[in-house]
Amino acid sequence: MRSVRPTRSAGSFEYGMWLFTRISGLALLLFGAISIGIGFLLGGRQYLSMPAMFRWMFFPNPNHVVNSDIPDVSLGWSNAFWQIYSMLMIFLATVHGFNGLRMVLEDYTERPLLIAFLRGLTMLLLVAGIIVAIYVILAS
Amino acid sequence: MELSRRVSVVSGLRYRGRAGMLTWLLHRITGLGILLFVGTHVIVSFFGQQFGDDLAFAINAVYESWAFQIFVYFSVLFHALNGTRLALMDLFPALISFQREMIWLQWLIFIPVYSLPVYVMVQTALSGA
DSSP states (O other), X not given: OXXXXXOSTTHHHHHXXXXXXXXXXXXXXXXXXXXXXXXXXXXXXXXXXXXXXXXHHHOOOHHHHGGGTXXXXXXXXXXXXXXXXXXXHHHHXXXXXXXXXXXXXXXXXXXXXXXXXXXXXXHHHHHHHHHHHHHHHHHO | OOOOOOOOHHHXXXXXXXXXXXXXXXXXXXXXXXXXXXXXXXXXXXXXXXXXXXXXXXXXXXXXXXXXXHHHHHHHHHHHHHHHHHHHHHHOGGGGGGHHHHHHHHHXXXXXXXHHHHHHHHHHHXXXX
């Protein structure tokens, strides 16, 4: 009986994305915990609602947080720290999310040409999402 | 021999994978759901902010409504908890033999952390706030 040798070529990219998914998922939870904690410290604990908590947690940006009645938004949230923080979070979240979409699509697709097309489409959406989000962060 | 992915819906439904299958399925559905919610929200907010589009504000009002937030909260909390369990099992492979216990623990954490805020949200919304 002959044992099947695992192919090497497919390994590196998939392994990299596997590792990235784990690390970015844990990092997003850590980032979310930090920004919701600071949101509470800045006075947000008076305005508890589910949408407001998601705003502080996952996109701590003045233009976003202003919708949740938090006092002095411009003082607490509009500085370079939160801009870089939001950009890092957006990068981790979009790559994590669109890589997940790619994996689900490839689970149900067999034709190589279709897989290549779907990968291109996913990549296009990923880049567009990052550009729009960075524009929103820098414009606010 | 290659693994065949052409499985009919009926045989897919007949497959009994127990707790692990349920969390796998929910992880996938909630992940795609979050991608859909957040992607739509980002695009719609961009159009609302830049062009003051009425449709954009209408879609965002649905997104922020308490009824929709119940689904969003389910997706985010389940995906976060299940993802943490997966990452822990990958970091410490000894835990894989306790997968069933970890899934039980996960539901034990999920049910109160999900249902208490949902109870408060529904109560606040129905009392006319």
